[in-house]
Amino acid sequence: MVMADSRVVEIKNLTKSFEHLTVLEDISLHVQRAENLIVFGRSGEGKSVLLKCIIGLMAPDAGKIFINGNDIGKLSIKELNLVRKNIGFLFQGAALYDSMTVRENLAFPLKRHFPEMNEKQIDDKVKYTLELVSLEEAIDKMPSELSGGMKKRIGLARSIITDPELMLYDEPTTGLDPITTKEISELILNLQKKLNMTSIVVTHDLICAEIIADRAIFLKGAKIAFEGEIKQLTVSNDPFLRNFFSHELIKV
Ligand SMILES: Nc1ncnc2c1ncn2[C@@H]1O[C@H](COP(=O)(O)OP(=O)(O)OP(=O)(O)O)[C@@H](O)[C@H]1O
Ligand SMILES: [Mg+2]
Structure with missing residues (x-):
């Protein structure tokens, strides 16, 4: 390449x-x-x-x-x-996975793109990325418990988590x-x-x-x-x- x-x-x-x-x-x-x-x-x-x-x-x-x-x-x-x-893509109207917690939503792209990462590494990265969007406290929440603005932030975190x-x-x-x-x-x-x-x-x-x-x-x-x-x-x-x-x- x-x-x-x-x-x-x-x-x-x-x-x-x-x-x-x-x-x-x-x-x-x-x-x-x-x-x-x-x-x-x-x-x-x-x-x-x-x-x-x-x-x-x-x-x-x-x-x-x-x-x-x-x-x-x-x-x-x-x-x-x-x-x-x-490339990160924040789709128009991007939805979080409703049946997953914020932590699981964020871990998802990491598991797909970086199968070599272990659970601890994934968890650390999830926490670090939540800090970037100032929503550390939302880690164990379900999407239904979040406001529209919070969902956007989590969606943003999910699309940048793979750097x-x-x-x-x-x-x-x-x-x-x-x-x-x-x-x-x-x-x-x-x-x-x-x-x-x-x-x-x-x-x-x-x-x-x-x-x-x-x-x-x-x-x-x-x-x-x-x-x-x-x-x-x-x-x-x-x-x-x-x-x-x-x-x-x-x-x-
Ligand atoms: N997969 C598709 N099959 C057929 N037509 C499509 C497809 N995707 C988009 N179009 C058409 O292409 C045009 C542009 O669509 P696009 O979604 O890019 O608009 P947009 O500028 O993003 O609009 P909006 O601001 O409403 O999101 C529209 O007329 C749409 O109907
Ligand atoms: Mg559009």
Whole structure:
């Protein structure tokens, strides 16, 4: 496999369609190591599809995706799994396993990805990761005993517990009140700094975006319609962007 350079993700001319619907058309994009990129876009514009292509859950119709210089379309299943081991994915609306305690929820990805770890190592890692999200006391609780914000934190802990180099977040703050949104966003930023992760964050939420990142892209009509610093996008005179962000501001 190719050695890592500073581009953790590089997308070249990605096109993805479903039947007659072209969701992504000729998208090119890169994300540098330790950078946080925000992906904005209205509902149905292909944000989740983009993340699924990056992690190899969906195959593009055309174009290439490189993770640390590896063309994921050319990897064997075994090699793809190795690449994926370094990627954390917080799925949109990610649920915890309801019948498992927080401890078991967090241990799950470790057992799957690191079968060589013993019980003590797993337990230590679970505790350490719960500390990172400030929820040590929730270790023996069931998901039903947690608030929505706590569930998000535990979900976040579960997706970073394997120490991914690249984190993909799909709407990490949806459904949370503005203060919890701020807390979760700050947590994402702190984790990124502490663990030196590279992140791609799909969100509608301007509070979340402004806390987490500088650079953003805006998906619209299957294309990257805008790209730049969030501050520039929010003060743009473009009627579409003004409309999008004014609604976001009213919402929060
Ligand atoms: N597996 C699939 N089969 C067919 N169509 C799909 C599939 N996945 C997504 N689509 C379509 O692709 C388009 C983009 O979907 P996607 O989930 O990426 O939107 P999104 O930008 O994430 O929206 P939201 O903000 O609502 O989550 C939608 O029209 C959706 O119906
Ligand atoms: Mg989505």
